[in-house]
Every structure is written in structure tokens, then in C-alpha cells.
Amino acid sequence: MDQKAVLAVDIGGTKIAAGLVGADGQVHRHAETATPTTELHIGEALRALLTSVAAGVSPSAVGLASAGPLDLRRGTVSPVNIPAWRDFPLVDLAADIVPGVPVTLVGDGIAAAVGEHWRGAGRGADSMLGIVVSTGIGGGLVLNGAAYPGPSGNAGHIGHTVVDPAGPPCSCGATGCVEAYASGPSMVRWAQQRGWTGTDARTLAADAGQGEPIAVAAFDQGTQALARGIVATATLCDLDRVVIGGGVSAAGQILFAPLRRHLSRLATLGFVRRTTVQQSSLGRQAGLLGAARSALLTSQAGTPVGA
Incomplete structure (x- = not known):
């Protein structure tokens, strides 16, 4: 597997998806779970999913795509369609699950657009x-x-x-x-x-x-x-x-x-x-690819998301 693989996560009102994505856009160890209805259970589901997908691998970065609104400064999300999450510290949770690597947070719509522009119908x-x-x-x-x-x-x-x-x-x-x-x-x-x-x-x-x-x-x-x-x-x-x-x-x-x-x-x-x-x-993988692409780019000094 690509040594620069990124742990990518796509969080929506219906499902949470995760996967390891290489710099070439290949998705490995893709897994999904239904989005729970309470904050506690969402956090537990996210931790279990990320731990499973990243087991035995040291990803170079984590890319998070989430329904919004987002607060990038605080690293929190308040998805309109996930009422259980308000000002949820998503970046801190991901950093706790996968310590020692940079974490990039983007909106799920931005992630889907970046993914399609990178590897899909938006090229x-x-x-x-x-x-x-x-x-x-x-x-x-x-x-x-x-x-x-x-x-x-x-x-x-x-x-x-x-x-x-x-x-x-x-x-x-x-x-x-x-x-x-x-x-x-x-x-x-x-x-x-x-x-x-x-x-x-x-x-x-x-x-x-x-x-x-x-x-x-x-x-x-x-x-x-x-x-x-x-x-x-x-x-x-x-x-x-x-x-x-x-x-x-x-x-x-x-x-x-x-x-x-x-x-x-x-x-x-x-x-x-x-x-x-x-x-x-790209179908269901658009958000994952966009989250990964965003993380890959922001891990490169001076490169803006989506460039």
C-alpha cells in the first residue's frame, strides 16, 4: 500500500464512510456504517470505524469531510441534518484516534466537488x-x-x-x-x-x-x-x-x-x-477522495486545499 496513504472519512446524515486513500486516488479498506442518532453513539461509531480501517497502518494524514456548518478555527461541526452534533469537536476526536498526524477538515460538499474534480466527472x-x-x-x-x-x-x-x-x-x-x-x-x-x-x-x-x-x-x-x-x-x-x-x-x-x-x-x-x-x-467514493485530496494538499507546505 502507498506509504503516503491518507485516512479519509466522509460523514453524512445517513452514513459514515472511511478508507485509506493513496496519492494515486486508489481507495483501500473501504468501510461504512449507518450514522447513529445520538452524539455519544456517533462518536463511538466513528472511533470504531477509524480504528478498524487504520489497524496496522500509519497514515500520513487524516482528511475529514463532514456535513456542515463547520467551524474550521475550532475544528468543530454542527451538521444541519445530524441534530445530535452541535459544536462537536471532530478534529480533536480524529487526532485522539490517530495521533501524531495532521488532520484536515472540509465540508462534505467541498469534498465531493474536490473528489470529482480530481478523479471524476469534474476533471x-x-x-x-x-x-x-x-x-x-x-x-x-x-x-x-x-x-x-x-x-x-x-x-x-x-x-x-x-x-x-x-x-x-x-x-x-x-x-x-x-x-x-x-x-x-x-x-x-x-x-x-x-x-x-x-x-x-x-x-x-x-x-x-x-x-x-x-x-x-x-x-x-x-x-x-x-x-x-x-x-x-x-x-x-x-x-x-x-x-x-x-x-x-x-x-x-x-x-x-x-x-x-x-x-x-x-x-x-x-x-x-x-x-x-x-x-x-465516483458515486459513494467522491467524498472520501475529496477528503483525502484535501489532506494530501494541506500536508504540503503552502499548498491550498483544492489546488
């Missing part, structure tokens, strides 16, 4: 937005070929862009956010309120694929909000490309066909219409 893009459509909606920006986390590390939070001030409440405390419409649980909730009897986004996608009217309408509603967020971001950042991953993106054309239809209608400016939208080519 060659000068300006791109990575989006994770899952339990929540995460996002990360690559501008001028380098990740742009912003001063606080929280740039790219497209999920909490308001697309309808009169819309439904969002878990962040605002109303009408992209996430309140387009996340898996939000689309499921919208469908259930209209009589759909399924329980999860995977079933909703399957029913939409069979033409079930409420399921089809749920994806139409969700992708319209997502398209509005993408158009707003492309207008601000002059994007070449948008790469969409996360569990809900596995629905394929059930998600992408209505999304592209709404984008075609909503994007009116020429430089916005040139933005292309692609499905992630």
Missing part, C-alpha cells in the same frame, strides 16, 4: 459546482481550478439557498430552501402529504420510473427547486460544469431528465446556458 473543469443530493443538499465550489471553501469553510451551501421565501420550513431555520424541496426526505414528505404511501426516496424513484403520478410530481417539484439554485449559482460564479452525486442521484434520469428540462427553461443568459450538468462518476 478539466475550470469552474464547477459539486452537489450532493441525499438526506440533505450539500454543495462545493471549484473556482479557477481550485476548491473555494470560503473564509469559514462553508462556501457552496446551495442547499440553503432560498428559492421561494413562502416555501416550506427548512431544518436550517429558514423557509423555501433548495433542501426543503429537493432532498430525498423532502420529496418523500411532499409525496406522502399528497397520498403516496411509500417510505423512502429509493421507492419514490422506483414509483416515478413506473409513472406513478405523485412520485413523478415529487421529482418535478424537487428538481425545479434544484434547477433554480443551480441557475443562481451559475449566474454568480460563471460555472463550466455542475456534477451531481449523493444517494438520490442514483435515480438517474428520473432526477436528471426533469432537472435538465427546468434548467433549459430557467437559464436565460447565454453564459449560464453553457453550464453543463453531469452525474457523478
Whole structure:
């Protein structure tokens, strides 16, 4: 195994994944666990996962990707979709589990964007937005070929862009956010309120694929909000490309066909219409690769994350 392998961790509202990632982007010892619902159990699960993956190996660094918001100065996370974690000292916990190596913390959306830009569907893009459509909606920006986390590390939070001030409440405390419409649980909730009897986004996608009217309408509603967020971001950042991953993106054309239809209608400016939208080519490993890439780069003196 690569002696410069990084221990990479990707923490989301549904799962926690870990793996050893080489400088060539190869993932070894990949393991996952469901995200527990209490702070104590999350900490225990994370410790068990990292200890197992790193057993007998001395990683050169640790890269942490977490849902946010983040506080990079304190090394803490307060994920909107993990209510049990508020100001959780994630960097300190990782440093305690794997002592003596540098620890890099990035948002999960930034990590997914960096991973896709490094080894996936974002290769060659000068300006791109990575989006994770899952339990929540995460996002990360690559501008001028380098990740742009912003001063606080929280740039790219497209999920909490308001697309309808009169819309439904969002878990962040605002109303009408992209996430309140387009996340898996939000689309499921919208469908259930209209009589759909399924329980999860995977079933909703399957029913939409069979033409079930409420399921089809749920994806139409969700992708319209997502398209509005993408158009707003492309207008601000002059994007070449948008790469969409996360569990809900596995629905394929059930998600992408209505999304592209709404984008075609909503994007009116020429430089916005040139933005292309692609499905992630890395799937569930995008966040791990991005966390590893961020750690590899920050361990090199003077090299910014995502360069």
C-alpha cells in the first residue's frame, strides 16, 4: 500500500464512510456504517470505524469531510441534518484516534466537488459546482481550478439557498430552501402529504420510473427547486460544469431528465446556458477522495486545499 496513504472519512446524515486513500486516488479498506442518532453513539461509531480501517497502518494524514456548518478555527461541526452534533469537536476526536498526524477538515460538499474534480466527472473543469443530493443538499465550489471553501469553510451551501421565501420550513431555520424541496426526505414528505404511501426516496424513484403520478410530481417539484439554485449559482460564479452525486442521484434520469428540462427553461443568459450538468462518476467514493485530496494538499507546505 502507498506509504503516503491518507485516512479519509466522509460523514453524512445517513452514513459514515472511511478508507485509506493513496496519492494515486486508489481507495483501500473501504468501510461504512449507518450514522447513529445520538452524539455519544456517533462518536463511538466513528472511533470504531477509524480504528478498524487504520489497524496496522500509519497514515500520513487524516482528511475529514463532514456535513456542515463547520467551524474550521475550532475544528468543530454542527451538521444541519445530524441534530445530535452541535459544536462537536471532530478534529480533536480524529487526532485522539490517530495521533501524531495532521488532520484536515472540509465540508462534505467541498469534498465531493474536490473528489470529482480530481478523479471524476469534474476533471478539466475550470469552474464547477459539486452537489450532493441525499438526506440533505450539500454543495462545493471549484473556482479557477481550485476548491473555494470560503473564509469559514462553508462556501457552496446551495442547499440553503432560498428559492421561494413562502416555501416550506427548512431544518436550517429558514423557509423555501433548495433542501426543503429537493432532498430525498423532502420529496418523500411532499409525496406522502399528497397520498403516496411509500417510505423512502429509493421507492419514490422506483414509483416515478413506473409513472406513478405523485412520485413523478415529487421529482418535478424537487428538481425545479434544484434547477433554480443551480441557475443562481451559475449566474454568480460563471460555472463550466455542475456534477451531481449523493444517494438520490442514483435515480438517474428520473432526477436528471426533469432537472435538465427546468434548467433549459430557467437559464436565460447565454453564459449560464453553457453550464453543463453531469452525474457523478465516483458515486459513494467522491467524498472520501475529496477528503483525502484535501489532506494530501494541506500536508504540503503552502499548498491550498483544492489546488
